[in-house]
Amino acid sequence: MSDQKLILVIGGTGAQGTPVVKALSESGRYSVRVLTRNVASEKATALAELPNVTLIQGSQDSQKDLHAAFTGVYGAWVNLDGFTIGEKNELFYGIRAYEIARYHGVEHYVFANIDYGLRKADWDERYHCGHCDAKGRVGDLILSHGQSGMKTSLLTTGPYMDMLFDGMFVPKAQDDGSFVWENPAADGKIPLIALDDVGVYSLWLFDHPSQSAGLNLEVATDQVSFAEIAATFTKVTGKKGVHKRVALEDYLSKAEPYPDAYANWAVKPTEPRDESFMTWRENFTAWWRYWGEGKGATRDMAFLDSIHSTRIPNLEAWMRAKSYDGRPRSVLKDLSDFKK
Ligand SMILES: NC(=O)c1ccc[n+]([C@@H]2O[C@H](COP(=O)([O-])OP(=O)(O)OC[C@H]3O[C@@H](n4cnc5c(N)ncnc54)[C@H](OP(=O)(O)O)[C@@H]3O)[C@@H](O)[C@H]2O)c1
Incomplete structure (x- = not known):
């Protein structure tokens, strides 16, 4: 009989979960069960x-x-998707998933978390971003239950570095050959995480339960401002990169996925919603404030070096490894499904 430990991965077909499934599978120490709404999708069949x-x-x-x-299952890695299920359901099912895992005797639970921005911004409502705070609340709650019976770890990510290929972080190519990031980011540093390293950190959490139990592992590959992103782009590609800060109101109406979109934009506009659902604009107003002002730049890079010595060292190395050229490539499953 195999001595591999079985890990349930929720969100395994997604941008963040895929490298986790790959890292667990490649290690040879774990077998993986992936929960998906469609076992016949391209991403699901590729994982299988x-x-x-x-x-x-x-x-x-x-x-x-x-x-x-x-x-x-022995363990679980759980990334709920606020962009489909919404803030309120993410909170409810975030708690239920933890409780159900305990009922089934799961031994190690890794929750894919995001900064609890509202708490980190001292409860200033202007920083209430639904899809971040839903995860942050669940993260705080499940750690509060302690480590006896089931070990629990948080893997806290900020925006993916890979979003420079997809969605809101893609620059616009100009006629003169330059690339412009036009967005409301202030001059704060944003903790960008390369998805390639998410798998390694997740594997480390499962491999080192005595160190990872109760740990909130806040990860990043580099903490950089948008001016630094543009300058790094110029250094790597030789093309001019510019960050142009614009007012939130001017940016949001142009950036939303469809007019008056809700925060859970990835499901149909006609889906029933109540007053707890933020609009996309409300949600991303707080999101740009929190990350753009540098409130998430709290990562302990020396600790990350100590647990992943071969990690991608910085944005420049990532851009070189990816042959980054400012042109879009698909990253998010939701976004690609939405476009279809
Ligand atoms: N974009 C970022 O920079 C970023 C950074 C940190 C955290 N996050 C968080 O990551 C989450 C999204 O994951 P992702 O970035 O990997 O996005 P993604 O590539 O769009 O993938 C979405 C994932 O969620 C799964 N999913 C959605 N609704 C589901 C449901 N009702 N039941 C089962 N699975 C469902 C999808 O699985 P199937 O389609 O196969 O069912 C897929 O695996 C969001 O909560 C977001 O807040 C995003």
Whole structure:
């Protein structure tokens, strides 16, 4: 019989979960069960071809599906998707997923977290970003239950470095050959995380339970302002990169996925919603404030070096490794599904 430990990965077909599934599979120490709404999707079938990876069909917002998914697993890596299920459901199912994991005797639970911006900004409502705070609240709560019975770790990411390819961080190519990032970011440093390193940190959390139990591992590859992103782009590509700061109001109406979109933009506009649902604009107003002002630049880079000595050292190295040229490439599954 195999002595591999079985890990349930929720969100495994997504941008963040895919490198986690790959790292666990490649290690040879773990087998992986991926929860997906569609076991026949391109991303799901590609994962199922990896060694020791199986799929289970179900939804994050179904307690029945969560019970089936958590049955018989040693560990779990859980990334809920606020852009589909919304802030309120993320909070409810974030708590239920933890409780159901405990019921099934899961031994190590890794929660894919984001900064609890509202708490870190001293409860200033102007920083209440629904999809970040939903995760942050769940993260605080599950750590508060302590480490006896089930070990719990938080993997706290900020914006993906890979978003420089997709969505709000893609610069616009200008006729004169330069690239412009026109957005409301102030001059704060943003802790960008390269998705390639998310798998390594997740594997470390599972491999080192005595160090990772109770740990909130805030990760980043580099903490950089948008002016620094533009300057690094120029250094790497030889092309002129510029950050142009614009007013939030001017930016948001141009950037939203569709007019008057909700924060959970990735499901149909006609989906029932109540007053707890933020609009996309409200959500990303707080998001740009929090990250753009540098409030998330709290990562302990020396600690990250100590647990992942071969990590991608900085933005420049990432741009070189990816042959970054400012042109868009698909990163988010939701965004690519939405465009289809
Ligand atoms: N973009 C960023 O920079 C960033 C940074 C940090 C954290 N995050 C957070 O990451 C989450 C999104 O994950 P991602 O970045 O990997 O996005 P993604 O590439 O768009 O993937 C979305 C994932 O969520 C899964 N999913 C969505 N609704 C589901 C449901 N009802 N039941 C089961 N699975 C469901 C999808 O699985 P199937 O389609 O296969 O069902 C897919 O695996 C969001 O909560 C976001 O706040 C994003």
